[in-house]
């Protein structure tokens with residue numbers, strides 16, 4: 476077996492060593508306390524895209540946010556169909572066990588998942604050849620219609636509209652979970668929509684009343 480690390484792993488290990496030296500070692504007491512358990516107040520649902528790491532964007536430490544990342548930062552609706560409901564499991568854990576106070580759904584600029592939902596370029600492909608993605612981003616089909624009606628299927632304007640609409644879809648789907656809607660109605664849980672693009676580095680937050688995303692001061 477080849478035990479020599481690849482260039483990629485070697486670069487990760489270099490980063491790990493920097494983390495040990497600068498992030499971990501100086502604050503050992505904090506990390507020792509975390510051994511007993513985690514009490515994050517916020518759950519963040521973000522895209523798997525390499526450009527939008529919530530821990531980096533919000534500059535938080537281990538233990539502060541509970542994160543789910545997937546293609547296009549989607550939350551599926553509450554479904555009891557057979558299958559492995561990964562997002563629903565994480566949501567259940569965050570809400571029922573960790574009792575987070577807030578859930579932030581964060582969409583992002585140049586999202587490939589949202590673009591594929593818009594263009595339907597993967598529609599009809601087999602699982603393993605694009606089919607899993609196509610199936611997943613079907614979650615955006617309802618919102619897509621309005622976007623296409625207004626902006627067509629191509630161009631940055633249409634793509635951004637789809638990215639923003641995706642955040643609203645996930646928020647709506649979150650509210651189909653009885654545990655979420657109940658806690659929200661009792662004021663114990665707050666849902667937020669957000670949007671971030673690495674190109675301008677700006678975080679936008681959704682005002683659900685107006686439906687508009689505005690940059691944070």
Ligand SMILES: [Zn+2]
Pocket residue numbers: 522523524546547548583585586587588589
């Ligand atoms: Zn994305």
